[in-house]
Amino acid sequence: MTVTADLAISLDGYVAGTGVSLDNPGGDGAEPLFEWIHNLASWRERQGMAGGEENRDSELMREWFDATGAVIMGRTMYDTGEEFWGDNPPFRTPVFVLTHRPRPTLVKEGGTTFTFVTDGVHSALDRARAAAGSRDVDIAGGADTVRQYLREGLVDELQLHVVPVLLGAGLRLFDDPDAGRHDLETVRVVHTPLATHLKYRFVR
Template sequence: MTDSVTVTADLAISLDGFIAGTGVTLDNPGGDGAEPLFEWIHNLASWRERQGMTGGEENRDSELMREWFDATGAVVMGRMMYDTGEKFWGDNPPFRTPVFVLTHRPRPSLVKEGGTTFTFVTDGIHSALDRAKEAAGGRNVDIAGGANTVRQYLAEGLVDELQLHVVPALLGDGLRLFEGLGPGRRTLEQVRVVGTPLATHLKYRFVAVGC
């Protein structure tokens, strides 16, 4: 039943609200000055496993990352995220699930090592989400990014749970997550707060106004 599938968005974010720096390009996918958003992830054991590497730190941060991997059955992302990530992911991307890429430029689906497939969807965010839910096998669908893609799903009220990994850094400029959502009140309830030396992990669930 696709109606029971939970739609998530899970992102690292700076203390001043940026999920990427300035100057995002194909060769600089995180943007200028955004290293603190991602450095904390790179030595986690669960992240290294997904990159085909061994070792790494087994700590609470790694547990939360592994929880996300294990719970996610399909992913939706924008074409910019796909284009900027493609050369870094290589032939064995870390998703290990079906990935649906929003795009205006159709291309054939791609099958990669480790169980990742990329399907390019040209008929909008609702179609991509429906297809992801069908493919998720009862697990979560994650709206991976970039910022504009996540905003579109937030604005339409299509995200059920939001997890933010707040990194103790101020970027000063870049791509903000919550700009341009449009009018309308969005109420969330707190599910969990986990603080570690690397990040503060905040998990929220969206609830209907008045509940």
């Protein structure tokens, strides 16, 4: 079982634009970070839709879906995504939401459950590992949640989908003065017209 973090990121290091809100979950100007996945066959399957492009990008997205047995996210990501995901979210696995505001577990269609964890990143990871079994746990975001797990040295693999756009401003992923040094080894590099997919493994 591997703990992963898998995010789309701009060439200048942003994972969201400015002005992130419930009505604007990706932030201003950040549409290119997410638009590239919308017509992939593997993504459309998860949305209950037919068709879409079968290409290398779609294969990588399907690989993530198939490998992931549980997901961890922050409360902001949950709050901004809740309406967009609707009653049938694409995760199809248990999702553990880091929060300071308790809430009963939500059971959605397709196998997604949202469990709200109030006692920290280690507790959320322990619960996610138990739920995932032999499959991976993915730290889905947002940036602050991923940084917390990076800071604690709890992420095994990092996959970045580098989209060919410069946002100029927004929410940076690697913007943590307390993160310290982390050495990584390259697992693979896949270049497509839509994104450059970089996968790294942390060296312990």
